[in-house]
Amino acid sequence: MTKSVRNKSLVAILVSAFILLSDQIFKIWIKTNFHIGQSLNVFGNWFQLYFVENEGIAFGFSFGETYGKLFLSIFRLLASMVVLYLLVRQIKRDKPYLQIVYIAMIFVGAIGNLVDSCFYGLIFSESTHDTVATMFPEGNGYAGFMYGRVVDMLYFPLFEWTWPAWVPWVGGNSATFFNAIFNIADSSVCIGVALYVIDQLWIHSDKKEEKQLSEDEAILPDSDQTETPEQPQTIQ
16 A cells, blocks of 8 residues: 555545544534524524434435335445445545545545434434433433434524515515525535535546647647758669
């Protein structure tokens, strides 16, 4: 293993460990100190901690009940394994640090929510609108393995407005931007995907153009060189 590969392995481990620990510590604190629907203003009204739980999809969206939850947990597990394989492969190929970082972010984001799905139902009591959950309660937790709910808390209602009455279907209704509630793991996945898109659309595109330009320059004759005309053959 080369020094570069070792360094990139260390970067992937550090990025993953930092995000996973931050995500889980924050979730456990919210779970054991907030009841469902409780909120806390952090910066005015535009950034709040707002505790909700969902069945596993990012940004507070749910998907089905018993079978839907099991499907999502299994899908997240399989997806995490695929991303881990890609991460290890890119490290072994000594790919740039940016690729290692964004693949690690996508991987650890999936793992962060997978931990909730697999284990939170086993180690926490039920959170309700009136009671705060306890960790390692007497008896059983609120759900079985892979049936836990994901903890979300980051809420950025940046501004609100009311649709004009003439707008079809929503006229007169109030709306909020940004209305989704999410967590650190969700953010990690989204930032990782955004970095991937930037890498593919701009950085790789620029490198391909530079490579093509270099190849074209190599094919073109040197403009400083002058061609020596052929000497006519003399007939003896």
